[in-house]
Amino acid sequence: MTDSERRNKRAVVALGGNAITRENIEDTISNQFFHTRSALESIVELAGQGYDLCITHGNGPQVGNALLRVELARGKAPILPLGICVADTEGGMGYMIEQSIQNRLDHESIDRRSCTIITQMVVDANDPSITNPTKYIGQFYSEEQARKLAAESGWKVKADGDRGWRRVVASPLPITCVEKNIIKTLIDNRVIVIAAGGGGVPVYVDPERGYEGVDAVIDKDRASAVLGREIGAGILMLLTSVDQVAINFGQPDQKNLGKISASQLKTYFEEGHFPAGSMGPKVEAALDFLQNGGQEVIITSFELAAPALVGEAGTRIHPD
Numbered sequence: 001m002t003d004s005e006r007r008n009k010r011a012v013v014a015l016g017g018n019a020i021t022r023e024n025i026e027d028t029i030s031n032q033f034f035h036t037r038s039a040l041e042s043i044v045e046l047a048g049q050g051y052d053l054c055i056t057h058g059n060g061p062q063v064g065n066a067l068l069r070v071e072l073a074r075g076k077a078p079i080l081p082l083g084i085c086v087a088d089t090e091g092g093m094g095y096m097i098e099q100s101i102q103n104r105l106d107h108e109s110i111d112r113r114s115c116t117i118i119t120q121m122v123v124d125a126n127d128p129s130i131t132n133p134t135k136y137i138g139q140f141y142s143e144e145q146a147r148k149l150a151a152e153s154g155w156k157v158k159a160d161g162d163r164g165w166r167r168v169v170a171s172p173l174p175i176t177c178v179e180k181n182i183i184k185t186l187i188d189n190r191v192i193v194i195a196a197g198g199g200g201v202p203v204y205v206d207p208e209r210g211y212e213g214v215d216a217v218i219d220k221d222r223a224s225a226v227l228g229r230e231i232g233a234g235i236l237m238l239l240t241s242v243d244q245v246a247i248n249f250g251q252p253d254q255k256n257l258g259k260i261s262a263s264q265l266k267t268y269f270e271e272g273h274f275p276a277g278s279m280g281p282k283v284e285a286a287l288d289f290l291q292n293g294g295q296e297v298i299i300t301s302f303e304l305a306a307p308a309l310v311g312e313a314g315t316r317i318h319p320d
Contacts, residue, residue, distance in 0.1 A: 007232055007233065007234030007295060008234045008235070008295065009050060009051050009052055009234075010051070010052040010053075010187065010231070010232060010233040010234055010235065011046065011051055011052070011053055011054075011228075011233055011234070011235035011236070011237055011309075012053075012054045012055075012056060012224050012225075012227060012228035012231070012233045012235070012236050012237070013043055013046070013053060013054070013055050013056070013237045013239065013305070014055075014056045014057070014220060014221055014224040014236070014237065014238045014239060015039055015055065015056065015057040015058065015097075015239055015302070016058055016238075016239055016240040016241060019035065019036065019039035019057060019058070019239070019302060020032045020035050020036050020039070020057070020061075020062070020093060020096065021035065021061040021062065022035055027061060027065070032093075032096060033096055033100065036096045036097055036100045037100045037104070038302070039239070039302045040097070040100055040101050040104060041302070041303070042239075042302060042303065042304070042305030042306040043055065043101065043305065044101060044104045044105060044108060044110070045305075045306045046305065046306060046309065047101075047105060047110055047112050047192060048108060048110045052187045052188075052190070052233075053187075053192045053193070054183060054187060054192075054193045054194075054195055054227065054228070054231060054233065055097060055101075055192065055193070055194045055195070056194075056195060056196040056197065056220055056223065056224045056227065057093060057097065057194070057197050057198070057220065058198060058220045059086065059089040059090070059093060059197055059198030059220075060137075060198075062089040062092070062093060062198075063082075063085050063086060063089055063137065063198060063217070064137065064138055064139070066080075066085040066088060066089060067082070067085060067137065067138045067139070067167075068138070068139055070085070071138075071139070071149075079153075081213065081215060082137075082169060082215050082216070082217070083201050083202070083203075083213035083214070083215065086197075086198050086199075086200075086201045086202075086217065087118055087201050089197060089198055090116075090118050090119065090197035090198060090200070090201070091116065091118060093197055093198075094116030094117075094118075094194045094197055095116065097114075097116070097194050098114045098115065098116045098194055101114050101192065102114045105192075112190060112191070112192055113190075113191050113192070114191065114192040114193070114194065115186055115191050115192070115193055115194070116193075116194040116195070117179050117182060117183055117186075117193055117194070117195045118179075118201070119177060119178070119179050119183075119195045119196045119197065119200040119201065119227075120177070120178040120179065120200055120201045120202075120203045120211065121174040121175075121176070121177055121178070121196065121199065121200035121201065121202055121203070121218050121223050121226070122174070122175045122176045122177075122178060122203055122204065122205060122211075123172035123173065123174060123175060123202045123203070123204055123214060123216070123218070124172060124173070124175060124204065125204040125205075125214070127170065127172035127173060129170040129171050129172050129173075129216070130170040130172060130214070130216065131170075132170075133156050133168045133169045133170040133171075133216075134158075134168055134171070135168060135169050135170065135171040135216075135217055136158075136160050136166045136167070136168055137166070137167055137168070137169055137217065138166060138167045139166070140160065140163055140164035140165065140166055141157075141164055141165045141166065142164065142165065143159070143164075143165050145165070146164075146165035146166070146167075147165075149167075150167075155167045156168050156169070169215055169216050169217055170214070170215070170216035170217075171216060171217055171218065171219060172202060172214070172216055172218065173222065174199065174200070174202075174218050174219075174222055174223045174226045175226070176226065176230065177195075177196065177200065177223075177226060177227050177230055178203065178211065179195070180227065180230040180231060183195050183227070183231055184230070184231040184232065187231060195227065196220065196223045196224060196227050197220075198217065198218075198220060199217060199218030199219055199220040199222070199223040200218055200223050201213065202214040202216045202217070202218050219281045219285070221238055221281050221282050221284075221285035222281060222284065222285045222288070224236060224238070224285060225285040225286070225288045225289040225292075225294075226288075228289055228294060229289065229292045229293060229294065233294070234294060234295035234296065235294070235295065235296050235297075235298065235309070236285070236286065236289045236294055236296075236297045236298070237297075237298045237299075237300075237305060237308070237309070238282045238285065238286070238297065238298070238299045238300075239300065239301065239302050239305055240282070240299065240300075240301065241301060242300075242301060243256075243300055243301045243304055243313065243314065244256040244257060244258065244299070244300065244313075244314055244315045245257045245265075245274075245279060245282075245283070245299050245315040247268050247273040248273070249273070249278075249279075256315075257315045258314075258315065258316065259311070259315075259316045259318070260315065260316070260317055260318075261317070261318060261319075261320050262286075262287055262290045262291070262317055262318065262319055262320055263320045265283060265286065265287065265317055266287055268283075269283050269284070269287070282299055285297075286299065286317050290317065290318070290319045294319070295318070295319070296316060296317065296318055297316070297317040298314050298315070298316050298317075299314060299315045299317070300313055300314025300315065301314075
């Protein structure tokens with residue numbers, strides 16, 4: 001198999017946050033397992049078709065729950081920093097995905113193994129977002145409660161609209177994956193790898209101590225694009241709750257996008273069609289992946305992953 005053929009059969013599949021936790025459904029572990037199994041239907045199909053796969057996933061609700069447990073245990077158990085909470089959820093959610101996909105592979109008699117890698121993503125210690133954090137995490141508080149917690153814990157807090165006050169942290173850009181060579185070796189040997197959960201644990205490189213954690217979170221789709229480039233993936237699939245990307249979303253003249261070039265998508269992005277709080281990060285990740293050697297980005301729903309891969313569904317973005 002040539003390098004080009006190998007890239008065409010290697011994909012990073014990024015599961016959105018609603019893959020495991022669904023809105024308005026109690027977030028029990030039993031429900032999370034159920035949703036995980038449902039979200040993996042198309043991924044198992046891709047594995048059966050011989051694709052090399054790296055699965056990434058969001059962790060927003062799970063990290064929120066972890067932080068809540070930390071706050072409730074204040075004074076009774078050691079405080080866990082955000083990086084440890086991200087690593088904990090990488091492990092717990094990776095376990096659910098790994099077990100669910102392995103059971104399904106075995107049931108389908110597909111001879112593939114799966115493995116979860118706790119992943120660190122290197123960021124720039126001088127990234128502008130570190131001095132101006134804007135990413136909301138955790139619970140809502142009154143202004144008085146938020147300011148008290150900020151004084152006690154060194155948090156930065158801001159009002160989140162009219163819903164209350166919340167903690168804010170940095171969301172720096174990922175530069176490289178610490179475990180990229182391990183992940184690539186496993187994938188080269190046909191192992192399905194679950195990695196970069198929640199964007200991975202952000203770290204920076206200290207000249208004397210080496211890797212050091214950063215109290216921040218990384219966008220999962222951006223991390224997936226970086227990881228895809230580093231493991232030689234030709235395809236990046238961003239699975240979310242919508243079937244296709246759209247311009248003029250929610251308006252009478254909404255237009256769904258099928259096959260589109262990177263330059264046309266960039267034009268739509270610059271025109272403001274993709275807000276930062278919704279499709280914006282996915283579009284930015286798609287453009288970054290294609291600019292760095294990727295061959296195709298697919299954005300679609302969990303249910304349509306397999307047909308989207310053969311051009312029958314979803315939004316498919318190609319280089320110019």
